[in-house]
Amino acid sequence: MLISLSDINKVFNQGKHNEFHAIRDISLHIEAGKVTCLKGSSGSGKTTLLSMIGCLSRPTSGRITLENKILSGLPERFLTDIRRHTFGFIFQKFNLLQGLSVLENVMLPAYPLGLNHKDLKASAQKLISHFGLDRVMNNPVEWLSGGESQRVAICRALINDPQILIADEPTANLDTRLSQEFMGLLDELRKTGKTILITSHDPIVFNSPVVDRIVEMQDGQIMES
Amino acid sequence: MIEFFRKQAYLIDFTMSSLLRRKGKNFGLLLVYTLIVFMLASVMLFSHSLRKEAGIILQQSPEIIVQRLVAGRHALIPAEYIQKMGRLRGVTSKKGRLWGYFYNPVVKANYTVMAPDHLDLSTTEVIIGAGIARTIGLGIGDYFTMRSNNDTFSFQVKDIIERNSELVTTDLVLISPKAYRVITGIPEGQFTDIVLSVRNPREVRKVAEKLVQKLPDIRPVLREEILRTYDSIFAWRQGIVFVLLIGALLAFVIFAWDKASGLSAEEKREIGILKAVGWESADILHMKFWEGIIISLSAFMLGYLAAYLHVFYSSAVLFESVLKGWATLYPQFKLVPFIDGLQIATLFFFTIFPYVVATIIPIWKASVTDPDAIMR
Incomplete structure (x- = not known):
């Protein structure tokens, strides 16, 4: 077991008239080296849960542990350090920085580590080549197609060689062919030993044989696991 | 690191x-x-x-300028004041100066007219500042005119003052002391002011104090005050x-x-x-x-x-x-x-x-x- 969640609650605007319970008493264990899919309709709380697991936000109550290390309640600085070294993120809208080249976008998460520039560039180029993006390596990201943008996002997520990959609705902006292609890439990553956490309400994702486990969510609670 | x-x-x-x-x-x-x-x-x-x-x-200007005051206003100072000052410790020279202002209504400009005695100027020669030369359009050898007491006086431009001091000499006119007295009507034995050179700058204030004690109707103006x-x-x-x-x-x-x-x-x-x-x-x-x-x-x-x-x-x-x-x-x-x-x-x-x-x-x-x- 890699990640453990116990009695997690997330309340937005707590104490105000528009208080909203996004996550209610969730307990969950996520195994290492597997592909876990959080399935559910829009507003079910899967993205909120994912962001807490990925140290992008903190739970209102409950405990999140990563390999027996308690994450919830850690100061921002430590959370960032864990996020940087443990998690790689693939966002729904890719969230690449416009105006920067593919290579620069991929290198971006490693800048604060102060690595040797030559080594960093070589690693980024290797990843870019691996995902078949050599041709567009120096192009600005706004010139890329949806599929290419997503592969750049995957390269960026992998640049710090994280143990866990988090993908939020990764196929939402892709057509069927590209979605299937993405699942193929996930399979490849799983074989390299990565733990993958994915949210989706796309059948291509949760019906895919690549997914080892589906966690179904509704109204901030787990319905089926 | x-x-x-x-x-x-x-x-x-x-x-x-x-x-x-x-x-x-x-x-x-x-x-x-x-x-x-x-x-x-x-x-x-x-x-x-x-x-x-x-x-x-202004570093080159005298350390002390002595002016005579009459009813609180600057007046001409008689030459015998130089003797009256007597021997003052630290003062290396004492000299009377003739100078004043001249307004030229044609170009609507005020000139500073000085009559230094160390320059070899005849009564018909003049040295002018570059600003005047430029404004009136004069060169060396041309004639420069000043009107005073219903008379007109013409001088030949002998030289134009060099540019590197133009900041304070742009409006300067230098003529001989004799010509100055004729134009302005200042009689012999009278000066505009008296200038004193003092070797040691730390003695300047002391010299000024002694001057005021000896001659109560004078006002010493120190170079440092002008600079200030x-x-x-x-x-x-x-x-x-x-x-x-x-x-x-x-x-x-x-x-x-x-x-x-x-x-x-x-x-x-x-x-x-x-x-x-x-x-x-x-x-x-x-x-x-x-x-x-x-x-x-x-x-x-x-x-x-x-x-x-x-x-x-x-x-x-x-x-x-x-x-x-x-x-x-x-x-x-x-x-x-x-x-x-x-x-x-x-x-x-x-x-x-x-x-x-x-x-x-x-x-x-x-x-x-x-x-x-x-x-x-």
Whole structure:
């Protein structure tokens, strides 16, 4: 077991008239080296849960542990350090920085580590080549197609060689062919030993044989696991 | 340690590419910023150099000028006052001077007329300042005319005073003492004032005290007082220009504040992305710090360089009419470059520091929020 969640609650605007319970008493264990899919309709709380697991936000109550290390309640600085070294993120809208080249976008998460520039560039180029993006390596990201943008996002997520990959609705902006292609890439990553956490309400994702486990969510609670 | 420097290099690299991504906005800001530094630095450099220049020239003037007062007003001083002063310790020479002002209604300019006795000038010769020569269009050998007591006197221009002292000699007319007495009607045995040279500067005040004790109707004017007056005149003029620049400064402050504090949705989104991919709040603050430094330092250096060229190579064409202060006879001269460290530090502090702070504060607010907004 890699990640453990116990009695997690997330309340937005707590104490105000528009208080909203996004996550209610969730307990969950996520195994290492597997592909876990959080399935559910829009507003079910899967993205909120994912962001807490990925140290992008903190739970209102409950405990999140990563390999027996308690994450919830850690100061921002430590959370960032864990996020940087443990998690790689693939966002729904890719969230690449416009105006920067593919290579620069991929290198971006490693800048604060102060690595040797030559080594960093070589690693980024290797990843870019691996995902078949050599041709567009120096192009600005706004010139890329949806599929290419997503592969750049995957390269960026992998640049710090994280143990866990988090993908939020990764196929939402892709057509069927590209979605299937993405699942193929996930399979490849799983074989390299990565733990993958994915949210989706796309059948291509949760019906895919690549997914080892589906966690179904509704109204901030787990319905089926 | 090397990792820290590498990290800063990455952040600067990223900052530069961020600035270039918003070329129009940032170049506009840089231009306005540079212009402000240019104007402020021009005024500071120019006034400072003028004060220095005047100071250097006045260093050659006598240490004490003795004037006679009648009913509190400056009057002619009889030659026997030189004897009356007696032997004063430390005074190396005592000499009567003849000088005054002459208004030329044709060119509406006031000349300073002096009659030095050490120059070999005949009663029909004159030496004039470059400003007068330029205004009336005179050269060596031409005739220069002065009207006085219903008479007109013509003098042949023997020489024009060299340019490097034009700041204080632009309006100067030098004639022989004899001619001066004829024009002005000042009788023999009377002078405008008496000048004393004192070898040791620390004795000047003591000598002045002794003079007042011996001759109660005189007023000693010390060179250091004249220097101080020049200093305050130029400082006052500098102040006027600064007041005029306040409008421009305010406009810049509003512009810079708007630019620096008003984070666009795009910038906020980018901060969210950077945090989500593993940047700390401190990394983002460092990055924005470099952004502020790059813009403000570039503007400072460009503005200061432009001001330096403007003041010392084009004689400060934009400000000379206010700062030089002559009404008609504008002196034309190239200032010797003087750079004052404290002045640079002051300008640096007042232009760079506020901008960097104004850039960092709103970013700090944005960078300490949870990055999960980027997931939505």
